[in-house]
Amino acid sequence: MTDSERRIPEATVARLPVYLRCLTELAEDRIPTISSERLADMAGVNAAKVRKDLSYLGSYGTRGVGYDVEFLLFQMSRELGLTQDWPVVIAGVGNLGQALANYGGFTDRGFPVGALVDVDPSKVGTSIAGVNVHHIDELPELVADKGIAIGVIATPAGAAQAAAERMVAAGITSILNFSPSVLSLDADVSVRKVDLAVELQILSFYRRRSDGAAAVGSSPLDA
Amino acid sequence: MTDSERRIPEATVARLPVYLRCLTELAEDRIPTISSERLADMAGVNAAKVRKDLSYLGSYGTRGVGYDVEFLLFQMSRELGLTQDWPVVIAGVGNLGQALANYGGFTDRGFPVGALVDVDPSKVGTSIAGVNVHHIDELPELVADKGIAIGVIATPAGAAQAAAERMVAAGITSILNFSPSVLSLDADVSVRKVDLAVELQILSFYRRRSDGAAAVGSSPLDA
DNA sequence: TAGATTGTTAATCGATTAACAATC
DNA sequence: TAGATTGTTAATCGATTAACAATC
Numbered sequence: 282m283t284d285s286e287r288r289i290p291e292a293t294v295a296r297l298p299v300y301l302r303c304l305t306e307l308a309e310d311r312i313p314t315i316s317s318e319r320l321a322d323m324a325g326v327n328a329a330k331v332r333k334d335l336s337y338l339g340s341y342g343t344r345g346v347g348y349d350v351e352f353l354l355f356q357m358s359r360e361l362g363l364t365q366d367w368p369v370v371i372a373g374v375g376n377l378g379q380a381l382a383n384y385g386g387f388t389d390r391g392f393p394v395g396a397l398v399d400v401d402p403s404k405v406g407t408s409i410a411g412v413n414v415h416h417i418d419e420l421p422e423l424v425a426d427k428g429i430a431i432g433v434i435a436t437p438a439g440a441a442q443a444a445a446e447r448m449v450a451a452g453i454t455s456i457l458n459f460s461p462s463v464l465s466l467d468a469d470v471s472v473r474k475v476d477l478a479v480e481l482q483i484l485s486f487y488r489r490r491s492d493g494a495a496a497v498g499s500s501p502l503d504a
Numbered sequence: 505m506t507d508s509e510r511r512i513p514e515a516t517v518a519r520l521p522v523y524l525r526c527l528t529e530l531a532e533d534r535i536p537t538i539s540s541e542r543l544a545d546m547a548g549v550n551a552a553k554v555r556k557d558l559s560y561l562g563s564y565g566t567r568g569v570g571y572d573v574e575f576l577l578f579q580m581s582r583e584l585g586l587t588q589d590w591p592v593v594i595a596g597v598g599n600l601g602q603a604l605a606n607y608g609g610f611t612d613r614g615f616p617v618g619a620l621v622d623v624d625p626s627k628v629g630t631s632i633a634g635v636n637v638h639h640i641d642e643l644p645e646l647v648a649d650k651g652i653a654i655g656v657i658a659t660p661a662g663a664a665q666a667a668a669e670r671m672v673a674a675g676i677t678s679i680l681n682f683s684p685s686v687l688s689l690d691a692d693v694s695v696r697k698v699d700l701a702v703e704l705q706i707l708s709f710y711r712r713r714s715d716g717a718a719a720v721g722s723s724p725l726d727a
Numbered sequence: 728t729a730g731a732t733t734g735t736t737a738a739t740c741g742a743t744t745a746a747c748a749a750t751c
Numbered sequence: 752t753a754g755a756t757t758g759t760t761a762a763t764c765g766a767t768t769a770a771c772a773a774t775c
Binding site: 294295297298299301302323324325360361362363367369376377379380381383384385386387389390392430431454455456457461463464465471473475476477478479480481482483484485486487488 | 517518520521522524525546547548583584585586590592599600602603604606607608609610612613615653654677678679680684686687688694696698699700701702703704705706707708709710711
């Protein structure tokens with residue numbers, strides 16, 4: 282089968298952004314080519330895994346030489362859909378929501394904060410980091426007007442499911458859930474979960490054992 | 505072999521905190537017992553997985569009845585090492601560090617912010633959410649005095665490796681890394697990584713495909 | 728050509744799941 | 752006893768890794 286039709290394993294997809302960051306760094310340093318061995322070092326994995334992962338994108342390496350940094354960067358960006366910005370809406374402007382809005386990390390990486398929404402009328406009309414807070418009722422118009430592609434849930438646990446449902450109703454199919462709650466949504470909605478308490482609890486488990494670094498990870502929790 | 509000696513798989517460890525939260529909820533609602541089927545629903549996994557996961561803790565269920573919520577809660581807390589608080593130190597009080605310090609989510613779940621450190625002298629001496637900011641040089645004394653168990657890295661990428669090394673030198677063996685960088689540390693140090701940009705990029709990948717919800721997850725990225 | 732490094736195969740390992748005997 | 756549900760086995764699936772032929 283041709284490379285255009287192979288399905289990329291989930292575990293590989295989760296590593297592509299890590300390679301992407303390494304390649305970006307290499308490109309900034311004007312390094313023209315990179316071997317799987319060196320890229321593996323940078324990404325904190327082994328070389329066989331790098332070669333296997335990259336082979337899902339196509340045969341972009343050159344035997345005896347390595348991978349062309351710029352070319353691989355381009356192919357990988359394309360595969361990840363990162364050749365354009367994807368505006369996000371953050372639901373819930375409490376402590377966490379405000380922090381995320383102020384944190385430049387989203388915008389810098391191609392995910393500008395296009396809108397903020399909350400259910401609290403006293404928050405509506407304020408603005409955070411230059412973005413206005415709207416009532417969550419306005420989600421459908423905001424999604425349409427700002428081209429929102431991804432929803433970020435930063436509400437308390439009790440409000441998360443409702444917020445998610447309203448996002449989906451407004452046409453959003455990708456959700457990043459920071460609330461400590463399990464969302465039930467249609468199977469065609471992609472959900473990823475980030476739970477700071479869960480990460481700390483996992484560290485606590487391995488601490489107790491004091492047999493060290495079994496904690497490997499960037500952590501997608503089951504949605 | 506007896507239940508005290510079996511090794512708990514990594515994938516199971518990562519789910520225990522999720523079960524723990526479900527059980528806490530059930531206990532608050534005064535629900536005395538729970539079946540694997542119902543717990544699976546709450547946790548967003550299937551029942552076979554729940555039973556297998558719980559079996560690593562011991563044979564704590566009753567056939568025909570289910571699991572005693574309070575008892576399982578206790579056993580699981582014990583296994584995760586959550587019968588006591590584990591104070592954390594946050595390194596880097598920029599946007600993200602301040603947000604994490606202000607966010608109550610850590611303290612609420614048994615991980616109080618015991619100290620804040622930074623390299624910037626202009627930040628030292630200030631205080632955030634009632635916690636003083638110290639210079640990172642003071643880490644060893646802070647760790648000893650406050651009983652710090654876990655280090656949280658909220659520095660820019662360029663400062664992360666140095667901050668981690670100073671944490672390890674100060675006796676910390678568990679690190680939660682929010683910076684977009686790969687840490688190289690001794691194998692006996694547990695590292696977990698949370699990278700918001702990576703999560704969004706994974707969502708971007710599955711968006712492009714529009715074949716939906718392959719994004720499953722709480723995301724441990726390789727350390 | 729000789730050395731380096733990819734891309735792929737095959738072996739291994741770990742995680743998931745279905746099924747069902749055990750047993751409350 | 753009959754019904755419910757666990758705990759465990761065995762089958763399956765997916766991910767990792769080592770090894771090496773292909774080839775620059």
